Amino acid sequence: MPSAARAVWRLGRPALVLLLAALAVGVPLWLVAVTSAKPQAEAVRPNLDLPRRWQPAGNYEDALGQGEMLRGFLNSLLVVVPSVVLVLVLGAGAAWVFARRESRLVSAAYALCISGLLLPPAVITVVMELRQLGLAGTRPGMIAVYTGMYLSTSIFFMTGFIRAVPPELEEAARMDGAKPLRIFLRIVLPLLRPVIATATIMVTLYAWSDVFYAFFVLGGGERSTLPLNLYKVAGAQLYLNNWHLVFAYVVVMSLPMVAIFLVAQRSIVSGITSGAVK
Amino acid sequence: MADTAVRTRGRARPPASARKSGGRRAGRLSRNAVHHPWWFALPAVAVFTAFFLVPNLLNFYYPFTDWSSYHPDIAFTGLDTFRTVADDGSLLRAIRTTLLYAVLAALFQNGFGLVLALLLEADSRFNRFFRAVFFLPVLISALATGYVFQALLDQDGAVNGVLGTDIPWLGSTTWTLVLVTVIHGWKWMGLSMLIYLAGLKGIPGELLEAAKCDGAGPWRTFRSVRWPMLAPAVTFNVTTALIGSMNTFDIVQATTGGGPAASTEVFNIYMFRIFGQGLYAQASAMSLVLFLVVVAVAVPLVVGLRRREQLL
DSSP states (O other), rough: HHHHHHHHHHHHHHHHHHIIIIIIIIHHHHHHHHHSSSSHHHHHSSSSSOOOSOHHHHHHHHHHHTTTTTHHHHHEEEEEEHHHHHHHHHHHHHHHHHHHSSSHHHHHHHHHHHHTTTSOOOOHHHHHHHHHHHHTTHHHHHHHHHHHHHHHHHHHHHHHHHHHTTTTHHHHHHTTTOOHHHHHIIHHHHHHHHHHHHHHHHHHHHHHHHOOHHHHTTTTGGOOOOHHHHHHHHHHHHHHHHHHHHHEEEEEEHHHHHHHHHHHHHHHHHHHHHTTTO | EEEEEEHHHHHHHHHHHHHHHHHHHHHHSOOOHHHSSSGGHHHHHHIIIIIIIIHHHTTTTGGOOOOOOOOOOOOOTTTTTHHHHHEEEOHHHHHHHHHHOOOOOOOOHHHHHHHHHTTTTTOHHHHHHHHHHHHHHHOOOOHHHHHHHHHHSSTTTHHHHHHHHHOGGOOOTHHHHHHHHHHHHHHHHHHHHHHHHHHHTSOOOOHHHHHTTTTTOOHHHHHIHHHHHTTHHHHHHHHHHHHHTOOOOHHHHHHHOOTTTTTTTHHHHHHHHHHHOOOOHHHHHHHHHHHHHHHHHHHHHHHHOOOOOOOO
């Protein structure tokens, strides 16, 4: 590369990155932040101006009250946490068997279990089935649907990861007399840490944001999760024009995900490297 | 109790005899069955079967019934439901809209993601920070993303305010669909970026150095070395983006709700609307068609991209 071009690139690249980040991510986030601090009269026509009168506390309080945010938060936690735990634990067990054993039956079971990566969940008949099982509109029903849906993701990532781990580590423990359960808990699970981080992020993200399946399974009412509440708040938007509340809600709903990402960020990339791109 | 006993015995024994006893056990059962027993996989297989596979199988029956909130019983009616959705035009329209949406969304998501990955490839502190910045949209729910862009693109919204224009961004029966797919690409570009970064990281440094020694410029290196080496990342990204966006709902619902004039009514929007009206068999029929369309797209796509990986 000629040195002039290299110099342009060295200065131009960071400038381009800054510009892209400001336009593509900065502007939308700015809109959310300023609108969530405006009084209703200013927020009716959403724009990028700073609020003339700041009332963030009032807006967030209203979102808490009218949007039933605390209950939504609790409801979300009560379905998302068990789903994620089940997806990880059941997924890891299955991935271990799928990665280490070789037979027609095993590869058939593996293919079946990761088919959920491609196939769309049959949401209408899931509702039918849950009704027959007495699980429609309940948290266990929602957890079962999320677990069934996202198991494929975790099994796929974890199987890829375990295949890359040398089996000698397990052999050594086996020689010391460890049984499968012990090997799984003491050797396999700790090794899986980076890919567990990836799967946790992905599944938490999907389940935390989901409104489609929650709508069919939980409906509205007592057990509605944060996204369902947001949908309701924004639905009322049509005649109330309360962008300020919608965006206060958006901020609060997004913060837990940002926090989880910041904590687990480092291991995500390594998990993706070994899981998806092998 | 028995477990403890075995373990103590195992530990007390010298390693050689432990190995021998392992070998003897392997004679009766297969070694695999002892070391990686099936029951570790069974709970996952059971849950997946019960709450994913079975509903998908049921989905091959209920579209052929008159199941709705208006009947107490469910009766077999053959192809009536399909005739209804085909005659009112929603079937073909949903197929066309969903496929177009998926192709455009995958294109934007991968394009944005690849450009970002190439821009932020080197491992500097600056780049790591901005990778996180571009990942932020992934962390915001798709529903929230939809509302943000509704506020931006409304005729009364921020974009028209800044540009001083009066364009009904979300009101065109032709262009709104394209715009919504750009938003979809925006929301997921961070994930594609991470996967492309992982792919770029996997390229051995010697290869790039060899290309440099041979006098290849950056463009030539990209075309002849980087891009072919990225093939597995491309396979993964294109497949997940294309198939994932056929399942889209939140962004469309929050920006246009399927409008204007049903021009953005993808399968899931239709199902949502029709289910709300209590027409379960119709919704189920659409769900079955979506399933078949996804299979028809996914199988050749995966096979083709895999073959391409071998060729490159």
